Amino acid sequence: MLEGLSHAPFITASYVIFFIVLGGLAVVTFRRARETSKYLRQHDETVHGGHDVAQS
């Protein structure tokens, strides 16, 4: 797609950085959210015998 464009390496590198950084942050965010949910499930079982505190 970029073969016909001048300065293609700079444009490509910019968009690659854009997607890698924002994609990486999204992955980290979702992983943290999943770990939080997992922690909360364990916590609920320990503290409330299964009642979901996140929704309460």
Next chain:
Amino acid sequence: MSAFMHWFANPARFVRIADAVTPWLWLTLAISLCAGLYLAFFGSPPDYQQGDSVRIMYIHVPSAILTTGIYGFMAAASAASLVWRYPLGSVAAKSAAPVGAAFCFITLATGALWGRPMWGTWWEWDGRMTSVLVQFFLYLGYLAIWQAFSDQRRAANAAGILALVGVINLVIIRFSVEWWNTLHQPASLLRRGGPSIDVSMQWPLATMFIAASAYAGAIILTNMKSELRMRRAQAQLQSMTQNAGGYRLETG
């Protein structure tokens, strides 16, 4: 205003609202990103001076606007937390910081990649570039403060003060191109007399800005929900262990 803040301050209510809003933000992101990329590469012409490298602008400028916008949001949230003890303030500021840092890094990296073919240099220690680099360090410093304190309240206070002090740098970023001679061009969007960019380039720019804003909103809300749920669970556990005469729970 204070009634609205008070109504919104209920974490359970906030989580319900955030749960409802977040999918719409992801949908907005998907649509506007597809449209924005199409417009950026196929629906807009090359610049008469810069050629195709102007297409870097469609990610550089939205990232730059969000870098300062998110920091402004963090400062406002920190002020709400420090001054009015608004409970969601520090959570919002903490959740926004990684997003702002990411956009700041993108601004610096794409600025260097745009500067090399246009100016013949990757970097120049001029007012605009240096102040944005300082902004990046402010973001890193803010995040480091949260990691440095085990007591979340003390961390929120210290990080909030840094966020407020850092507002000075937002002013420097905004006016750096007017105060000093610089390689960086003056403001071309938010200026008297309207934008100086051709309308054919304003559309991809606006669309990519919507995409980047939707992304930022979705990630910040997701971070806030995780933080609130974790704090609630930890507070309950801490209260239980204290009642049982137990040990001190590490937070963070």
